[in-house]
Amino acid sequence: MSDNSLRLVWVYPDLLSTYGDQGNALVVERRARQRGLDVTRIDVRSDQPVPTSGDIYLIGGGEDRPQRLAAERLRRDSGLARAAGNGAIIFSVCAGYQILGHEFINDLDQRQPGLGLLDVVSTRGEGERCVGDVLGDIDPPLGLPQLTGFENHQGITHLGPTARPFARTRLGKGNGTGDGTEGAYNDTVFGTYMHGPVLARNPQIADLLLRLALDVNALPPTDDRWYEALRSERITAAQQPA
């Protein structure tokens, strides 16, 4: 971060942007502008280099084949890994989350290396695909309200010792390992299975990313009535019997 400017990088919208994940970029951008920041949003297609000078990087979910291509290109490019090494904030969803881990199973049934930015390994779940609304309690040190999101994945993700669970599920599968965890994070790198888009359902997570980027403990308040209406609609819907 320099001065009042924020560089927001949306990684590979051409490969990784399912279930409204592009909304995450819109939400971060809007909430940053509402706080008076001068936002430069950089959408990086998969045939372009990932800049290393971003403050916040967003990476979304995707189908199995685009996920394989995205992981190959991100490893070859190395920009995202170098940005992480510089302390950039990275927020990833589903396929993006799996790519940030050590490895995942790709569409060719092969173990494919990820970027190793999160201490997680993803395998393919043997059971039913994890699909539906999720409610969870975000890791208490992060100080955020209830998590609401929508999951749709076959992969399941195991956390290693240096990854903290991002949340504990009250409803839904999350990481799918049966231990009630959902997502993972370390200092500045976050992964979640939540679509929705998750930052529209949980604007406080977008603000967490901004606080980390700005290195501040609090941000000026915003009028969040629209978000609150969406949150309560989805939380109520999730609690209805199927």
Ligand code: GLN
């Ligand atoms: N292909 C991955 C899986 O099914 C990720 C899916 C997604 O991003 N929605 O686990």
